[in-house]
Amino acid sequence: MVIVYGLLAALVALFLFEQARQLYKLNTVNNLIRTYEHDVENPKLIDEMYDFCLKDRKLKKVMAKHNPTKEDFDKLYHKLLLWTNFRKYRRFVPISSFFAVYSLDYLLSHKDMDAYDLSKKMCNFFNI
Secondary structure, eight states, X not given: OXXXXXXXXXXXXXXHHHHHHHHHHHHHHHHHHXXXXXXTTOHHHHHHHHHHHHHSTXXXXXXXXXXXXXXXXXXXXXXXXXXXXXXXXXXXXXXXXXXXXXXXXXXXXXXXXXXXXXXXXXXXXXXX
């Protein structure tokens, strides 16, 4: 019985840790959107997104897999900005796309894709 309670406690701790990490990430994304939504050409945005992706436990695995540069982030960001320079609810696709594991992996795997198709895929990912 002690093992069951120990396992339950470990699962609860893992759940709380993951929820705290997710809330931190969502808070960071919302702060970036609020700060740079109307200042889309500010170079500090790319630096902040790139640094966060290198530090996040899940996103850094995608970063290690593709080994992108800040220039790759800038190129992808500007491609997304061409067709998705609008905000819907709490999402701003050019920024939000870099903070989900699947979308970041897709962006880095298809960095040479044309801007329209890439933007369409990210809008579909976010149900926009």
